Amino acid sequence: MHPVRKQRLLIVLFVVLFSSAAAGLVMYALSGNINLFFPPADIAQGKAPVGQPIRVGGMVVADSVQRSDNSLAVTFELTDYTANVSVVYEGILPDLFGEGQGAVAAGRLNEQGVLVATEVLAKHDENYMPPEVADALEQSGFDHKGNAR
Numbered sequence: 001m002h003p004v005r006k007q008r009l010l011i012v013l014f015v016v017l018f019s020s021a022a023a024g025l026v027m028y029a030l031s032g033n034i035n036l037f038f039p040p041a042d043i044a045q046g047k048a049p050v051g052q053p054i055r056v057g058g059m060v061v062a063d064s065v066q067r068s069d070n071s072l073a074v075t076f077e078l079t080d081y082t083a084n085v086s087v088v089y090e091g092i093l094p095d096l097f098g099e100g101q102g103a104v105a106a107g108r109l110n111e112q113g114v115l116v117a118t119e120v121l122a123k124h125d126e127n128y129m130p131p132e133v134a135d136a137l138e139q140s141g142f143d144h145k146g147n148a149r
Contacts, residue, residue, distance in 0.1 A: 035106060039136030043113065044083035050109050056085050057104040057133035065099055078103060080133075082140040089117040096122040102133050 001009075037055045038048040048054055058078035065076040072091055076099075077084045087105045097103060097120065107117035 037132040039080045039082075039132075039139070040078055040085040041080055041082040041136070041140065043085050043109065043115075048109050050111055053106065053108060054115075055104055055106045055132070056087070056115050057102070057136065058085070059133075059137070060097070060099050060101055060103050062099045078105065080136045080140045086114045087117050087120075088114055089120050091120075093120055094122040098122075104133060 035053050035055050036049075037057065040056060040058050042048055043056060048056075056078055058080045061077040061079050061084060064084075065074065067074050074089050074093060075086065076089075077086055079085075087107075089105065089107075101122060104121045105115055105117040106119040106121075107115050109115050
């Protein structure tokens with residue numbers, strides 16, 4: 001093989017290997033930031049991974065919000081009108097959070113099927129519904145106010 005061809009081949013191989021290694025490292029770094037959305041029905045069926053970051057969305061069940069007397073801990077249930085998921089959150093809830101309102105909770109599912117939330121988001125007005133929550137409610141046959149279609 002001619003020395004110039006050999007040098008070009010080595011340069012191309014180095015660029016391919018370096019690019020592959022860089023792409024692999026980027027993918028590995030981004031894999032820890034993936035938050036998958038699951039409706040309560042999928043969690044009840046066992047489709048959600050235990051111990052991995054997920055998001056759950058639905059409507060806050062009426063009379064399910066229980067606040068701790070001596071801490072910021074709050075427990076509540078989210079529903080897509082097919083199934084309910086219990087959520088435990090310690091922190092300050094958004095101002096628009098309330099029973100009968102849409103909410104999305106991000107956290108990790110424990111072995112008992114309870115979502116230990118690190119973040120709770122509430123819809124910002126009566127017309128807005130996160131797309132994932134709207135799709136989950138639509139699939140269960142209800143609109144964003146809990147009325148059967």
